Amino acid sequence: MTTPLVEDLLRSLAPQVLGLLVRRHGQFDAAEDAVQEALLAAAVQWPEQGVPDNPRAWLLTVAGRRLTDEWRSERARRDRETAVALREPAYAGVAPPADEEPPAGDDTLTLLFLCCHPALARSAQVALTLRAVGGLTTAQIARAHLVPEATMSQRIRRAKQRVEAAGARFTMPSPADRDERLRAVLQVLYLIFNEGHTASAGPDLHRAELTVEAIRLTRMLHRLLPDDGEVTGLLALMLLTDAHRAARTGPDGELVPLAEQDRSRWDRAAIEEGIALVTAALTWSPPGPYQLQAAIAAVHAEAASAAETDWPQILALYRLLARIAPNPMITVNQAVAVAMVDGPRAGLALLAPLDSDERIAGHHRLAAVRGHLLELAGEPDAAREAYQAAARATTSLPEQRYLELRAARLAGTEPSDGSWRG
Numbered sequence: 001m002t003t004p005l006v007e008d009l010l011r012s013l014a015p016q017v018l019g020l021l022v023r024r025h026g027q028f029d030a031a032e033d034a035v036q037e038a039l040l041a042a043a044v045q046w047p048e049q050g051v052p053d054n055p056r057a058w059l060l061t062v063a064g065r066r067l068t069d070e071w072r073s074e075r076a077r078r079d080r081e082t083a084v085a086l087r088e089p090a091y092a093g094v095a096p097p098a099d100e101e102p103p104a105g106d107d108t109l110t111l112l113f114l115c116c117h118p119a120l121a122r123s124a125q126v127a128l129t130l131r132a133v134g135g136l137t138t139a140q141i142a143r144a145h146l147v148p149e150a151t152m153s154q155r156i157r158r159a160k161q162r163v164e165a166a167g168a169r170f171t172m173p174s175p176a177d178r179d180e181r182l183r184a185v186l187q188v189l190y191l192i193f194n195e196g197h198t199a200s201a202g203p204d205l206h207r208a209e210l211t212v213e214a215i216r217l218t219r220m221l222h223r224l225l226p227d228d229g230e231v232t233g234l235l236a237l238m239l240l241t242d243a244h245r246a247a248r249t250g251p252d253g254e255l256v257p258l259a260e261q262d263r264s265r266w267d268r269a270a271i272e273e274g275i276a277l278v279t280a281a282l283t284w285s286p287p288g289p290y291q292l293q294a295a296i297a298a299v300h301a302e303a304a305s306a307a308e309t310d311w312p313q314i315l316a317l318y319r320l321l322a323r324i325a326p327n328p329m330i331t332v333n334q335a336v337a338v339a340m341v342d343g344p345r346a347g348l349a350l351l352a353p354l355d356s357d358e359r360i361a362g363h364h365r366l367a368a369v370r371g372h373l374l375e376l377a378g379e380p381d382a383a384r385e386a387y388q389a390a391a392r393a394t395t396s397l398p399e400q401r402y403l404e405l406r407a408a409r410l411a412g413t414e415p416s417d418g419s420w421r422g
Contacts, residue, residue, distance in 0.1 A: 014135030019107025038063035124159035201395040229285025239274035240297035259306035328360035364393035
C-alpha cells in the first residue's frame with residue numbers, strides 16, 4: 001500500500017519527470033506510459049524499501065529504461081532496424097545524471113498547457129491532465145468518472161494520439177496564444193474541482209479525491225504564476241468552496257443546503273486562506289470571473305449564520321460578474337441573490353428568459369432554483385412541480401433525493417428560508 005507521504009511525493013514528481021522526458025525525446029505518448037510504469041514501481045517498492053535519496057533521479061532512471069526498452073522492442077520487431085536501435089547513442093543516455101535538476105516549474109506549466117491543447121475536447125483535457133500532471137492512474141480516473149477502466153484508457157490514449165497528430169510541441173505557447181490557453185487550463189482545473197464538489201452522477205454527493213487533486217494542481221499553478229489574478233482567484237474559490245465539505249452532507253450522505261449547514265464544521269483555515277488570497281488579488285489585479293466568484297464565496301463564509309448573510313453585497317458582485325462574464329448559470333445564481341434582496345418575484349423574473357436558452361433550459365439547477373423561489377413566493381404547487389422536474393433531470397442520487405424530499409414536504413408546509421445551493 002502506498003503511504004500518503006509517498007503518494008504526495010510521487011504526484012509532485014510526476015510532471016517533472018514527464019516534462020523532462022518529453023522535452024528531451026518527444027513522443028509524449030510513449031514518455032507518459034514510461035512515467036506511469038515508473039510511478040507504479042515506486043508505489044510498490046518505496047513503502048517497503050524506503051524512499052531513495054534522490055527520488056526524482058530514481059523515477060527518471062526507471063522511466064528512461066522503460067522508454068529505452070520500448071524503443072528497442074519496436075526495433076526488434078523490425079529486423080532491419082535492430083542493430084541501429086542497439087547502438088543508438090541517444091537511447092543509451094535517456095536517464096539524466098542524478099544531480100541534474102530539470103526546469104521543474106517551467107516543465108509543469110508547459111505540461112499543463114500541452115494537456116489542455118485546443119485539439120482536445122474538454123473531457124479529454126480533464127482526463128489527460130489528471131493522468132499526466134496529477135499522476136493519477138487510469139483506474140483512479142475511471143472510478144472518479146464512474147466509467148470502466150478500459151473506457152478511460154481508450155479516452156486517454158486517443159487524447160495523447162490527437163495531441164501528437166496535431167503536431168503539438170513541448171514548448172510554451174506564444175505570447176499571443178498564452179492567455180487563451182491559460183483560460184483553458186483554469187477551466188479544466190475548475191471542471192475537475194466541480195465534478196468532485198458535486199458529482200454529476202452516482203450515489204455520493206462529492207468525490208474528495210478530485211477536489212483535493214484540483215486544489216493541489218491549482219496551488220502548483222499559483223506557485224508558477226503568483227502574479228496572475230485569475231489563478232489566485234481560482235485557488236481562493238476552490239478553498240472557500242471546499243471549506244463547506246464536512247457540513248454538506250448528513251449522517252446518511254444526504255445533501256444539506258447552505259442555509260442549514262452547521263457552520264462550526266466549516267474549515268476555518270481554508271476560509272481564512274481563501275479570503276486572504278482573493279482580498280489580495282482584488283487589490284492589484286483587474287477583477288475577473290474567478291476572483292468575483294471567490295469574493296461571493298468569501299461573503300458567504302464571513303456570515304456567522306445564514307440570516308446574517310450580506311445579500312446586497314453578493315447581489316452587487318453578481319451584477320458585476322454578469323457584465324464581465326455573462327453566462328446562464330451565473331444568471332441562475334444571481335436570481336437567488338435578487339430574490340433575497342428584492343423578493344422572490346424579482347428573482348423569478350430574472351429566470352424567465354432562460355427557458356428559451358438551450359444552454360441551460362433543461363438543466364436541473366434552473367428547475368431547482370425556480371422551485372426554491374416559487375416556494376418563497378408562496379406557490380407550493382408550482383414549486384413542487386419544479387422540484388420534481390429538477391429531480392428527474394439530475395443524475396446525482398443525493399441531489400435527486402433532496403429535491404424529491406423538498407417536493408414531498410410542500411404538502412401543507414410553510415415556505416422555507418435560505419439558499420438551495422450547498
